[in-house]
Amino acid sequence: MLLSSPALAEVPRMPSVSAVPPSGQLPLSSAKRQGTEYSDLAHYGYVEEEYYLQGTAPAITAAGKSLLEAPYTTRILVRKPADPARFNGTVVIEPFSWFGERAAGWILTRDYLLRRGYAYVGYTLNINKPEVDPKFIAATPEDTAAQIAQYGRIVNFDFMRRFDYARYAPLASYYDPQRFQRGDGPDPFVPQSQGIGAQLALLLKSDEAHGPLAGLKVERVYVDSWAVTAQVWMDYLDQGRHQQWRMPDGRPLIDAYMTGRMAYGEVGGEVLRVPRQMPGDVPFVTVYSQSELMHDVLEGIALPADSDQPRLRYFEVTGMPHLRLADLGTEHTEQVAADIGKGDDPQCRTLSDEPVQLVVAALLDGMDRWVREGTPMPKAPRVLRNGKTVVRDPATGNMQGGVRPPWVQVPSATYLTDQESGCGLIYDTKVPYSAQRLRQRYGSFSQYQQAFDNAKRASVEQGYLLPEDAAGLRPTAAPEDF
Template sequence: MPQIAPVPASGRLPLASAARHGTEYVDLEKLGYVEEEYYMVGLAPAITAAGERLFDAPYVTRFLIRKPKDPGRFNGTVVIEPFSWMGERGAGWILTRDYLMRKGYAFVGYTLSINRPANDPKTLEWDPEPRNLNLDFMRRYDYKRYAPLGSYYDSDRFRRGNGPDQYPPQAQGIAAQLALLLKSNLASGPMPGLNVKRLYVNTWAINGQLWFDYLDQGRHQQWRMPDGQALIDAYMTGHVVYGDLGGEVLRTPRNLPGDAPFVTVYSQTEVVHDASQAIALPPDTNQPKLRYYEVTGMPHLRLADQGTDSTEPHPADGDKRNEPQCQFLYDEPVETVVSAILEAMDRWVRDGTPMPKAERVVREGQGVARDPHSGNLLGGVRPPWIQVPSATYLTDQETACGTVYDTKVPYSAQRLQALYGSYTQYAGRFEAAKQQAIQEGYLLLEDARRVQPVAVPQDFTRDRQPKP
């Protein structure tokens, strides 16, 4: 059991705080939530990428907890997420925060990072002067608050593939100890008076590999609550191709649990990557509880998905500014799809109702198949903006625009008129697509108002122009 202590006030809001105005912001007071920050201290095993447990070492990390003030509003479930080492971003929080707070979940985001080593696997090639990586970045932001943080790392002894392991060797142990702390319902814990019954993982992008390793190496079965129950009741990861940063390329852990769902959500970027590499995806099964969702019209990163104060180059800022395929980012409300998938996973845990199964995106040779009429991918989870499109959605792998953002090519006014006749007819078909998404389980009724037609009336009379 780790030890915890409240982080003393420093005069600044914590990194990744929902109270900082930016992409992670919500009005906690208005929604009846409180946010607290704690140090967490313990001994955790140092484990290699191959799963060898070498020794135990001390660590000091921190976590942010957001929980209902009123115990009666708490639904008994905590969602945990390690913050991305790129700016302490909580991508899972950004994608599901409205749903979580509407339904009375608690959320815990925690730091999973190291002091910057001389041989830093995350920055050797692509960022020689990192501004937002590792604990150095956190200390520059608030030295008083984050100076004590640290965990073990040795780039020579811990390897993944042909290079240093990008993931802290103590990552699995820290995750398990946090789960143990939260599910033990200690009077001295961070949730006194709130009875935690379930704990889910919701982790996006790079850190999703942590949970793949955790399951693949059998930690779910080995590390349990004192009564034998699971520490973690469900795993959801997204926007990650396992093995992409070195090591073995697998899509399913070899030790899938029998008592917890494992869910992966792919954006178009991951779909196109796996298709180009001819990587086969596993079939969805109800035992073990496995689901893969390939969501069309979902970019790897939106402007809204960045952490507060984080920036990424826009394709129009560089030498691609005049490329037609690089002018428009797509930022449709994919959080509505993610929230619906999370709700379905919750039902699977609570009452045993299996999650919906979605067909895979259609492959064509070593690539993806596109509809010749719309230009969009065939198959997969198809949100309303793909069912009734007003643009062709592409990935950077296809356009070579050169950024982590993906881009779309809006239809011309002439093409919109040929497809739909008028804006009114287009909007009517878009509304019908929303109802279909609700029936299929990929849009919640409470979120339907957030999904609005992408094209506007003016797009039917004049071609869309990039914003200056």
């Protein structure tokens, strides 16, 4: 790892913003629309606004070479306290996923962000539909066709324009699959992604009089990027953009990076776990679900050790699925066991759907305190490995090691990954314990509940659950399960 110096840093171009004219309906990914991204913004004293973000940004290859500068027009969705006194000085930015413009980070942290006074800015990284879409290049033509049939209608600017043409017809960014490759095929990521992210951070942190956060004094910008778009930020760090692009006074554009549910290199290119040009002045935090950690186990990829200088953390969260029903984007659906003829398979019937957003909120809070107070985040043990398999507790059936939420410390089910169960689902599943097994393990529901309460206290002490969230966390099993 290289802790590169920002001595030769440069200031990115300043983009421009303009309000998106009303179209008669709510923006795509709006928190005001009923669905997985809904929040009662008015209850928390928040407003939501949508803007066009326009500028000129470099088009960069996966290998880090800037080929040209090109104009772009994208959109940002802003949520901020209506009263500037409620603002805590930090704005979280997140690129929307290319599947249904999903704001995975918002879904996982919204309650925490709203009650703590953060501002949030989601932004679009997308392209016009190419003749051959690299997002759907699979091992066989049949697999490619199946992916297109499943997801083809919820990707690219085509999806956004079909959803609301009046709003999203102006959006445009540069893309050329012949000149931009990742691994053995066309790069599925927008070549201007890194420049757009840097320019957005510059805009937000510059307190522009006509900017989207005018009247709020922004002191910090955090990246919170989940699923496939996390790769954008690994590239950004690995290619040294953190050191290259700075504020005019030399401060970093980004004050902390959190990425999750993405095994870097999985969509082609190099397999990295630590950026080669690791920043020396801000944290880099990665959160793995059971699926991501199983990917690395099966591939024999070792995770780096945590360190305080550079500020690096990896968290493998047991009992955390790759995807929940609550995580789906607009018009996004996924098959369940009954859809593929496995409804009778006990390993496939029950989705793993625990409140993992509580763990993510605690981790984001820990990263925030690391930045503001200098208090290091906890160092979690890795999930135990035995070669290319994980070690599971024979008594509970669950993975050993890692971050262990209360529902894993005091389990009422065995939490599986699709790599192990073979269910053929994007969701992970669990096998609930029988009533007999619950009684044998805990005696009664009241004893189980007491053990669960003790586990909540342990998670709070470890830094993986916030006290205000622990109060509302209920045991996973119910009295009738006993």
